[in-house]
Amino acid sequence: MYYVGVDVGGTNLVAGLMNEDCEILDKASHPVDHSQTPEQLCGEIVRLAKQVCQSGGVTEKEVRAVGIGLPGQVNNKTGIVVRTPNMPFQNTPVRQLFQRQWDMPVFLGNDADCAAIGEYRSGSAKGCSPAVTVTLGTGIGAGMVVDGKLFTGFAGSGMEVGHMIIHPNGHLCGCGNRGCWEQYGSASALIQMTLREMECSRDSLLWQLCGGDRSKVQGRTVFQAARQGDETAHRVLYSYRSGVAIGLINLVNILQPEVICMGGGVSNADDDLLLDPVRELVRQGSFDKTMPTRLVRASLGNDAGVVGAAMLCDSI
Numbered sequence: 140m141y142y143v144g145v146d147v148g149g150t151n152l153v154a155g156l157m158n159e160d161c162e163i164l165d166k167a168s169h170p171v172d173h174s175q176t177p178e179q180l181c182g183e184i185v186r187l188a189k190q191v192c193q194s195g196g197v198t199e200k201e202v203r204a205v206g207i208g209l210p211g212q213v214n215n216k217t218g219i220v221v222r223t224p225n226m227p228f229q230n231t232p233v234r235q236l237f238q239r240q241w242d243m244p245v246f247l248g249n250d251a252d253c254a255a256i257g258e259y260r261s262g263s264a265k266g267c268s269p270a271v272t273v274t275l276g277t278g279i280g281a282g283m284v285v286d287g288k289l290f291t292g293f294a295g296s297g298m299e300v301g302h303m304i305i306h307p308n309g310h311l312c313g314c315g316n317r318g319c320w321e322q323y324g325s326a327s328a329l330i331q332m333t334l335r336e337m338e339c340s341r342d343s344l345l346w347q348l349c350g351g352d353r354s355k356v357q358g359r360t361v362f363q364a365a366r367q368g369d370e371t372a373h374r375v376l377y378s379y380r381s382g383v384a385i386g387l388i389n390l391v392n393i394l395q396p397e398v399i400c401m402g403g404g405v406s407n408a409d410d411d412l413l414l415d416p417v418r419e420l421v422r423q424g425s426f427d428k429t430m431p432t433r434l435v436r437a438s439l440g441n442d443a444g445v446v447g448a449a450m451l452c453d454s455i
């Protein structure tokens with residue numbers, strides 16, 4: 140049997156055809172048209188899902204299930220996408236709309252959960268339990284697989300680790316609370332920290348790397364500057380790493396996962412600038428100083444979403 144996973148991102152729809160060994164046999168992508176209605180966007184998802192079957196030489200009868208991963212709040216029990224940032228879905232019955240055009244078992248998951256399933260099935264967390272995957276992006280997303288099954292809490296909103304409060308009265312978060320982890324550990328937080336430090340350091344290399352244009356500062360800019368010995372960049376990274384580490388320490392102390400996979404563009408930074416020092420901070424801050432939890436880089440990159448979506452049917 141074969142599986143189809145569709146990763147619905149803010150800019151692209153990516154569909155993948157997968158075999159039982161979690162190998163992606165074929166992929167197709169299409170830009171998201173933000174002017175489309177929910178019905179039209181669902182139509183695109185169906186079209187792309189069928190397209191990879193066709194190009195992969197698989198008949199529709201050979202497909203066991205279709206999984207759809209989306210950013211935002213998703214309810215697989217009801218088949219409804221409650222809300223997604225920057226997309227037309229709002230209390231949209233995505234499963235029903237899909238099945239109206241293609242009568243298949245359809246599973247829905249949020250993108251962080253799909254990434255966690257993907258890493259568990261064929262990435263850095265393969266076969267581990269509990270396996271947590273943390274994605275540092277605009278916010279911080281995370282998912283956890285326990286004994287092969289996704290843990291999402293009682294009503295589907297568990298593991299919203301980006302909103303664990305690590306600083307009472309800290310920075311205001313989009314969720315309405317103050318001091319959430321993602322205000323200190325996400326890629327966006329890193330950019331904000333970099334911009335704040337740049338204001339105090341007019342001679343920093345960071346100004347040259349962004350051509351004097353603050354809006355060109357990206358997560359990777361600060362790592363580039365640090366690589367070239369820039370003091371300001373090192374100062375930013377010092378506080379960013381402690382921001383990342385605090386949340387990870389809490390995760391380790393509460394869950395003691397077998398492995399935590401770090402994903403998102405920021406996690407591609409050189410090990411000596413991010414992962415190695417963060418691992419040491421987490422070890423020092425953990426209750427169990429032997430730190431049996433392995434902290435590693437996620438290995439599937441952008442494919443994690445497609446693999447995880449395709450395997451939702453076996454993970455829920």
Ligand SMILES: [Zn+2]
Nearest residue numbers: 302312314319
């Ligand atoms: Zn928050």
